[in-house]
Amino acid sequence: MKKIIFLLLPLVVLLVFFGLLMIYDASSFVAYKDFSDKYHYLKEQFFWIVIGFGALGFFSFFNYKKLYNLALPFLLVVIFLLGLVFLPGLGVDVLGARRWIDLRFTVIQPSEFVKLALAIYLAAWFSTKEKARLPAFLLLLGLILFLVILEPDMGTTMIILAEGLVIYFLSGANLLYFLVLGPILGFLGFIVVKIAPYRAERLATFFNLNQDPSLYSYHVKQILIGLGSGGLTGVGIGNSLQKYAYLPENTTDSIFAIIGEELGFLGAFLVIALFAFLIFIGFYIAVNTKDVFGRLLAGGITAFLGFQVFINLAAQTALLPLTGVPLPFISYGGSALIMNLAAVGILINIARQNIK
Secondary structure (H helix, E strand, O other): OOOHHHHHHHHHHHHHHHHHHHHHHHHHHHHHHHHHOOOOOHHHHHHHHHHHHHHHHHHHOOOOOHHHHHHHHHHHHHHHHHHHOOOOOEEEEEEEEEEEEEEEOOOEHHHHHHHHHHHHHHHHHHHOOOOHHHHHHHHHHHHHHHHHOOOOOOOHHHHHHHHHHHHHHHHOOHHHHHHHHHHHHHHHHHHHHHHHHHHHHHHHHHOOOOOOOOOOOOHHHHHHHHHHHHOOOOOOOOOOOOOOOOOOOOOOOOHHHHHHHHHHHHHHHHHHHHHHHHHHHHHHHHHOOOOHHHHHHHHHHHHHHHHHHHHHHHOOOOOOOOOOOOOOOOOOOHHHHHHHHHHHHHHHHHHHHHHH
């Protein structure tokens, strides 16, 4: 059973390069139309893959226990970066969202860094017993969530919230706290959705897909058309019709629809099974790690990876309202890929030191 962790790296490599193939497949038409280069997205993603695997290799051999003392500085830097997205000249505004920082030579998304930084910090904090820490935990989590909501980025907000609660639970928190927090957080989430017109529109679309297709229902319907067109075995690699500018965000949030169209139910199911196996390995590492800091860190990393997968796939299959959450390791994007691969490197390091 312990040998199963040695499948973690090959599994991630498979997902990353499968993602690279699908990014090229989904983007070639749009890339040629917009940049006169059908390899544009392919080349950019490959660049990020090289950096990401460099981060994975580094953290695979960098003793994860040293992250304990780096937890606070890392978190403070990330919170500072979250504030910079609102600074004119540095923050990038795309369709009303300010989620990126323009470093001139590249663009980064700080909210992706938060997931790993928070996992490290909470694991370090909760690895020692402390009374009455719930108010301080909620204050810290509330500050981070507030900054992410302001961007706005509701999908990442949900992932960070879930990640924080999972780590708090794994640290031995009283279950009564969660029974009290559940309804309160649900009510606050409803308020956040209702006060933003575009969020309210997405929620209304979720409950009624027969709305005006020029609004948010268009995106959902194109996703469902893509998935439905694939049938059992798909239309074949490269034969997608949705990639010809019918499906919005077909290389990022909605790339799973292209996978379902071209590889069908069987191919989509295999991708989901690979992700399920990845999450299983992550929690297996967490459960079998005796060091409290390592156990909480492995659990936190697995939690944010797992919730990213769940929220993306649930939104793509109309089980949740649409969010801007990419599919880990497969969707186009640099910040998310690098952080996710760095996180896998830490998981490998934890496993190497604790599971013989």
